[in-house]
Amino acid sequence: MEYVTGVMQTQALELCQLQNGSYEGKTVKVNGMIHAIRDLGEISFVLLRKREGLLQCVLEKDLQLECKRLTEEMAVEAEGVVAAEPRAPGGMELRLTQVRVLSEPVASLPLAISKWKLKTSLEAKLNDRSISLRNIRERARFKLQEGIVRAFREFLYSQGFTEIHTPKIGAKGAEGGSNLFRLDYFHRPAVLAQSPQFYKQMMVGVYDRVFETGPVFRAEKHRTKRHLNEYISLDFEMGYLEGFEELMAMETGFLQYMRTFLQQEYAKELQLLNVTLPRADCIPVVRFDEAKQKVADLYGRPMRTPYDLEPEEELLIGRYFKEKENADFVFVTHYPAKKRPFYAMEDPADPSVTLSFDLLFRGLEVTTGGQRIHDAQLLMEKIAKRGLETEGMEAYLDTFRYGMMPHGGLGIGLERLTMQLLGAENVRETTLFPRDLSRLEP
Amino acid sequence: MEYVTGVMQTQALELCQLQNGSYEGKTVKVNGMIHAIRDLGEISFVLLRKREGLLQCVLEKDLQLECKRLTEEMAVEAEGVVAAEPRAPGGMELRLTQVRVLSEPVASLPLAISKWKLKTSLEAKLNDRSISLRNIRERARFKLQEGIVRAFREFLYSQGFTEIHTPKIGAKGAEGGSNLFRLDYFHRPAVLAQSPQFYKQMMVGVYDRVFETGPVFRAEKHRTKRHLNEYISLDFEMGYLEGFEELMAMETGFLQYMRTFLQQEYAKELQLLNVTLPRADCIPVVRFDEAKQKVADLYGRPMRTPYDLEPEEELLIGRYFKEKENADFVFVTHYPAKKRPFYAMEDPADPSVTLSFDLLFRGLEVTTGGQRIHDAQLLMEKIAKRGLETEGMEAYLDTFRYGMMPHGGLGIGLERLTMQLLGAENVRETTLFPRDLSRLEP
Numbered sequence: 001m002e003y004v005t006g007v008m009q010t011q012a013l014e015l016c017q018l019q020n021g022s023y024e025g026k027t028v029k030v031n032g033m034i035h036a037i038r039d040l041g042e043i044s045f046v047l048l049r050k051r052e053g054l055l056q057c058v059l060e061k062d063l064q065l066e067c068k069r070l071t072e073e074m075a076v077e078a079e080g081v082v083a084a085e086p087r088a089p090g091g092m093e094l095r096l097t098q099v100r101v102l103s104e105p106v107a108s109l110p111l112a113i114s115k116w117k118l119k120t121s122l123e124a125k126l127n128d129r130s131i132s133l134r135n136i137r138e139r140a141r142f143k144l145q146e147g148i149v150r151a152f153r154e155f156l157y158s159q160g161f162t163e164i165h166t167p168k169i170g171a172k173g174a175e176g177g178s179n180l181f182r183l184d185y186f187h188r189p190a191v192l193a194q195s196p197q198f199y200k201q202m203m204v205g206v207y208d209r210v211f212e213t214g215p216v217f218r219a220e221k222h223r224t225k226r227h228l229n230e231y232i233s234l235d236f237e238m239g240y241l242e243g244f245e246e247l248m249a250m251e252t253g254f255l256q257y258m259r260t261f262l263q264q265e266y267a268k269e270l271q272l273l274n275v276t277l278p279r280a281d282c283i284p285v286v287r288f289d290e291a292k293q294k295v296a297d298l299y300g301r302p303m304r305t306p307y308d309l310e311p312e313e314e315l316l317i318g319r320y321f322k323e324k325e326n327a328d329f330v331f332v333t334h335y336p337a338k339k340r341p342f343y344a345m346e347d348p349a350d351p352s353v354t355l356s357f358d359l360l361f362r363g364l365e366v367t368t369g370g371q372r373i374h375d376a377q378l379l380m381e382k383i384a385k386r387g388l389e390t391e392g393m394e395a396y397l398d399t400f401r402y403g404m405m406p407h408g409g410l411g412i413g414l415e416r417l418t419m420q421l422l423g424a425e426n427v428r429e430t431t432l433f434p435r436d437l438s439r440l441e442p
Numbered sequence: 443m444e445y446v447t448g449v450m451q452t453q454a455l456e457l458c459q460l461q462n463g464s465y466e467g468k469t470v471k472v473n474g475m476i477h478a479i480r481d482l483g484e485i486s487f488v489l490l491r492k493r494e495g496l497l498q499c500v501l502e503k504d505l506q507l508e509c510k511r512l513t514e515e516m517a518v519e520a521e522g523v524v525a526a527e528p529r530a531p532g533g534m535e536l537r538l539t540q541v542r543v544l545s546e547p548v549a550s551l552p553l554a555i556s557k558w559k560l561k562t563s564l565e566a567k568l569n570d571r572s573i574s575l576r577n578i579r580e581r582a583r584f585k586l587q588e589g590i591v592r593a594f595r596e597f598l599y600s601q602g603f604t605e606i607h608t609p610k611i612g613a614k615g616a617e618g619g620s621n622l623f624r625l626d627y628f629h630r631p632a633v634l635a636q637s638p639q640f641y642k643q644m645m646v647g648v649y650d651r652v653f654e655t656g657p658v659f660r661a662e663k664h665r666t667k668r669h670l671n672e673y674i675s676l677d678f679e680m681g682y683l684e685g686f687e688e689l690m691a692m693e694t695g696f697l698q699y700m701r702t703f704l705q706q707e708y709a710k711e712l713q714l715l716n717v718t719l720p721r722a723d724c725i726p727v728v729r730f731d732e733a734k735q736k737v738a739d740l741y742g743r744p745m746r747t748p749y750d751l752e753p754e755e756e757l758l759i760g761r762y763f764k765e766k767e768n769a770d771f772v773f774v775t776h777y778p779a780k781k782r783p784f785y786a787m788e789d790p791a792d793p794s795v796t797l798s799f800d801l802l803f804r805g806l807e808v809t810t811g812g813q814r815i816h817d818a819q820l821l822m823e824k825i826a827k828r829g830l831e832t833e834g835m836e837a838y839l840d841t842f843r844y845g846m847m848p849h850g851g852l853g854i855g856l857e858r859l860t861m862q863l864l865g866a867e868n869v870r871e872t873t874l875f876p877r878d879l880s881r882l883e884p
Contacts, residue, residue, distance in 0.1 A: 077682075106818050215656065403514075403515030433641060
């Protein structure tokens with residue numbers, strides 16, 4: 001009888017092991033993909049791409065003649081002697097004594113991925129996404145994105161939140177309307193979730209505080225640099241709110257945690273991408289109507305949409321608070337009820353606005369949140385007033401009839417947050433495999 | 443100007459704070475939902491449901507007369523004096539001095555959620571899911587499920603894996619066939635991802651090791667206790683495999699980590715649900731054909747499906763290894779090529795079988811994995827031999843043409859893993875909001 005007893009220790013070493021100094025002068029085994037080759041005649045420099053970065057290997061002519069001709073994007077297993085070399089990445093290099101080819105490409109690369117900057121169009125990068133991401137800086141973006149998600153989860157665990165997984169196929173969308181992808185579910189009409197809204201509210205009654213990190217789907221016909229038709233939403237919802245300000249406070253706590261976490265765990269990627277982390281110690285709060293008036297007055301911009309902020313207004317609000325307060329983030333509060341969903345709690349002091357907010361990050365909305373109506377009666381009145389149908393919402397509405405504490409929450413667009421953190425020009429730059437009006441592949 | 447500077451400290455205390463002993467004799471504030479009330483005449487016991495468990499509160503008649511009549515599922519904020527009480531949960535109780543009602547239900551509960559065991563049908567529980575989950579033991583299941591997912595991620599981070607997010611809407615499914623949900627994507631045919639297979643393979647070339655925890659969609663017309671049409675798949679994929687045994691070793695490492703992690707972080711839930719953690723120190727490995735023959739011989743079961751295991755065979759294999767080796771897990775290897783997807787690597791020693799495996803947990807398949815074909819030429823031949831179309835797979839296939847290391851991976855069904863861990867009878871018991879042939883709501 002054979003048994004498996006746990007993780008197998010491979011002989012091949014990773015960069016963090018090689019760079020700790022203890023292997024100098026020793027013969028070691030590594031694997032990697034050949035990222036670039038520089039032939040200097042008597043020797044060649046072979047850069048191996050490993051998950052933690054690049055490893056400089058020196059290949060002497062004699063060995064070169066012995067082994068198979070090496071090319072970029074070959075996967076190899078190599079043996080060599082570790083030597084200190086201040087000019088090499090990480091301060092060391094490997095003097096090769098043996099190279100075994102594990103696999104080789106059959107076509108030459110469509111993109112010059114070993115260049116420091118991948119100078120090509122976004123379209124070209126997305127068309128050959130699994131190749132363009134092999135560029136060291138391209139892949140570093142999504143490593144940072146991993147860090148954001150980890151920080152979100154770790155922070156919320158520490159604050160007593162429970163992680164949930166809610167269905168993406170449903171009978172009815174949370175916000176209603178025409179933004180839903182429709183599908184046939186065993187001969188029944190179904191839709192893809194545009195947000196986990198209903199479910200996370202239902203789960204607040206169970207765990208008090210819940211969060212989810214998962215895909216959401218919006219069938220919006222936008223063709224902009226900041227819209228995707230499928231994206232990852234970082235959602236949380238919390239009970240026993242005394243005011244919707246607690247939601248902004250919790251998000252600020254996350255942003256602060258994220259900042260520290262990225263500095264500690266992703267310093268390499270921050271440096272590679274030359275990221276300036278945003279200030280999150282003290283985030284200004286401004287009311288929607290005041291913000292709107294301010295940019296109209298200061299920048300001479302006519303107000304065209306009374307119930308929402310136009311993208312240019314968001315930019316100007318961001319600019320104003322950057323100049324005035326050196327703020328990277330701004331909370332805009334009290335959005336008009338007219339443009340917020342039926343479950344948004346109205347401000348008792350002025351029912352035309354809601355106890356809600358958006359978070360702008362360097363002039364772009366990255367979060368929408370607010371307090372929700374928890375009173376069953378009020379919710380039914382609001383639904384009736386808006387002329388909405390309750391079909392498909394029975395379980396959601398019942399949750400309130402059987403008792404629900406005051407609560408609220410928010411949703412953060414992960415790709416947008418990453419985009420603004422990196423200063424990317426287009427949200428597709430910070431999406432592994434974007435889905436938009438024209439792109440369904442790869 | 444107003445500012446947000448970080449998480450707001452609320453005055454209301456949580457159970458872990460109350461139970462640390464330092465509040466005895468002090469007046470504190472708490473919030474919670476009224477889980478149950480026991481009226482003893484002069485006093486009433488009011489059990490508050492909080493996220494960490496139940497808090498026993500004592501309400502004297504005088505106060506009872508003063509405040510609003512309390513009912514189950516009211517959300518309240520209460521003040522009281524902390525007192526040691528060995529008979530109360532957690533060894534302490536709160537002698538109430540003030541109760542403020544935050545919200546109240548308008549309908550009486552459809553289920554007796556305050557009972558220790560929720561004695562009702564699965565159907566009834568699922569129909570009123572947001573209510574049935576308020577039962578302490580019901581919600582503990584999903585807390586443990588959270589623990590499994592956390593353990594999966596934490597373990598893989600420690601092993602150098604990168605977390606990825608891949609699209610759920612695509613032009614083509616990974617396994618092909620009729621098991622795909624179809625939708626209209628801006629007047630183009632699209633499908634929901636039945637697995638992140640293609641994407642995680644493409645990403646192995648970028649990060650060497652990747653994982654994803656996300657929903658997958660299967661339009662299978664099964665009506666069994668172990669099938670769902672939408673579930674959470676815990677997927678990983680790793681490069682530089684020297685043998686597919688490394689995949690089983692990595693999974694075993696995860697299971698060992700999960701065991702320790704749950705013991706450390708979820709001891710309360712393990713106890714509440716009386717869970718016996720499975721042995722994962724030493725997992726037997728048996729070949730598909732041997733396992734099949736063994737159960738045929740030992741239990742007199744005729745072999746009807748030569749290329750796959752029937753559910754009853756899985757049960758018997760599990761039973762055999764439990765009896766013989768006291769094993770909760772069994773790896774079954776070398777599944778026939780016929781029933782495995784085109785990208786499965788065939789065994790060079792016998793091309794009729796693949797370098798693949800399933801993991802059985804207490805007699806149920808919870809994982810499918812294996813080594814993949816990384817050679818572009820071989821992959822194209824396999825596709826041709828099976829008469830498959832390459833349309834929609836161009837980017838996937840290009841990845842191999844441009845070079846790819848040997849690799850493999852696996853997918854774990856989260857709900858099934860939870861089901862077997864808890865000894866649940868039906869996978870719907872361990873799914874928050876299941877989707878099946880007849881259920882699309884809530």
